[in-house]
Amino acid sequence: MRNIDRIEQDARLMTRVAKRDETAYKELVEAHMQRAYQTAFILLHDQSLAEDIAQEAFIRLWQQAPKWKDNAQVSTWLHRVIHNLCIDRLRQSRHLSNEEVPEQIDPTPSPIDKQIERDRSTQVQNAIEQLPVRQRQALVMIHFEETGQKEAARRMGISIEALESLLARARRKLKEQLLPNTDLRGDLK
Amino acid sequence: MTDEKMQRYRRYQEYLSIYGADILKWPDVDLADASRWLRQTEEIQQALEEEKELDFLLTQSLEQIKAPEGLMQKILQDTPRQENAQTTFIKHKKGLRAQALAPFVAAAFMGILLGAYLPQFLLDQTADTFDDLILQETFIEWEGSLENE
Numbered sequence: 001m002r003n004i005d006r007i008e009q010d011a012r013l014m015t016r017v018a019k020r021d022e023t024a025y026k027e028l029v030e031a032h033m034q035r036a037y038q039t040a041f042i043l044l045h046d047q048s049l050a051e052d053i054a055q056e057a058f059i060r061l062w063q064q065a066p067k068w069k070d071n072a073q074v075s076t077w078l079h080r081v082i083h084n085l086c087i088d089r090l091r092q093s094r095h096l097s098n099e100e101v102p103e104q105i106d107p108t109p110s111p112i113d114k115q116i117e118r119d120r121s122t123q124v125q126n127a128i129e130q131l132p133v134r135q136r137q138a139l140v141m142i143h144f145e146e147t148g149q150k151e152a153a154r155r156m157g158i159s160i161e162a163l164e165s166l167l168a169r170a171r172r173k174l175k176e177q178l179l180p181n182t183d184l185r186g187d188l189k
Numbered sequence: 190m191t192d193e194k195m196q197r198y199r200r201y202q203e204y205l206s207i208y209g210a211d212i213l214k215w216p217d218v219d220l221a222d223a224s225r226w227l228r229q230t231e232e233i234q235q236a237l238e239e240e241k242e243l244d245f246l247l248t249q250s251l252e253q254i255k256a257p258e259g260l261m262q263k264i265l266q267d268t269p270r271q272e273n274a275q276t277t278f279i280k281h282k283k284g285l286r287a288q289a290l291a292p293f294v295a296a297a298f299m300g301i302l303l304g305a306y307l308p309q310f311l312l313d314q315t316a317d318t319f320d321d322l323i324l325q326e327t328f329i330e331w332e333g334s335l336e337n338e
Contacts, residue, residue, distance in 0.1 A: 022269060029264050037256035051257060055264050062268045124250035142208065143247055149216050167207045175243055 006031070010074040017065040025065075028074065029058055035145075036078055042140050043086040045129040053089065057081045079145050080155060083137060090133060127177040135170035138163055201226045202233075210241040 010031070016024035036057055040050035057078055064077075128136060134156070141152040142163075153163040201223055204215040212223045227237050 020269075022265075025268065026265055029261060033261055033264065034256050037260065038251055038254045041254050042251070047257065051260055051263075054256065054260060055267060058264045059268050120246065121250040121253035124246050125254070128250070139247075142214070143244075144251055146214075164203070164207045168203070171206060171209070171240075171243060174247075175239065178246055179239060179242060 007073055014065055014068045018068055032078055036082055039082050039140055040086055042128060049089055053082055053085045056085055127174050131170050135166045138166040139170045142167055198226055205236060205240055209244045210237055
């Protein structure tokens with residue numbers, strides 16, 4: 001489904017959800033659940049927490065429906081709620097202070113990490129998990145959610161330059177970890 | 190090469206490392222010009238390949254993340270139920286409060302009727318009356334004395 005069609009479809013569904021139409025709600029959950037869960041998982045790297053976050057986000061969507069504004073987009077709203085819930089969870093679990101988390105040096109892989117090293121996707125997910133939260137958040141918004149630069153910067157409360165700096169550092173670090181046989185050719189002369 | 194062009198190419202170089210290989214994600218660029226730049230040198234093409242590889246890995250890793258099978262059902266079951274549960278709880282709480290208070294209210298009334306418990310606002314006058322009753326010899330006299338007051 002094209003993005004614009006999805007937005008229009010969501011708006012129609014939200015009107016019905018506001019009237020407590022559970023069929024419409026089911027359609028909305030079906031359309032957005034996968035991406036909602038993926039976003040939460042990428043940010044938290046924990047299946048159980050990601051489930052909780054996705055569930056909570058949809059419950060809030062249901063509760064929000066009667067007050068829904070016509071110009072709001074479900075996907076944008078959901079991603080914002082999920083990001084905020086994830087940041088709250090990370091703060092609670094002390095993975096994140098109010099300050100930027102210091103960047104970590106590539107940690108020694110645990111035995112479990114070694115065991116799952118062959119799984120490329122897990123390796124990528126682990127590499128993303130190693131990123132400082134702000135970098136991860138920027139990467140998720142730009143790469144996974146395809147949020148525009150201005151919107152992403154606005155949501156993170158930073159300038160576009162700061163967002164680009166976070167993204168550049170995130171990608172450089174991922175390349176260091178995931179493409180170790182290539183010297184950083186992104187740094188062109 | 191003009192300064193303006195050099196500056197533009199420097200910006201493309203930054204975009205490649207910030208937004209990856211997909212030039213559609215680069216903000217406000219002339220796509221044809223950006224495509225030309227990407228083909229310019231072997232070094233740029235090598236960097237492009239590397240960014241493509243990273244983009245591919247990121248996309249692939251996202252696709253591997255699948256929501257657990259039961260999640261959909263869990264969300265659908267819990268959402269309305271939670272709201273109902275909340276409403277039911279509020280109703281239940283109100284019912285509970287009334288139910289819990291009922292025996293106490295009944296006991297208080299019984300107490301008043303039996304004269305075992307005297308509400309404060311009646312206490313002073315009634316206590317005086319009881320004192321009078323004790324002081325006087327009979328109930329008839331006591332009743333008579335009240336009428337006379």
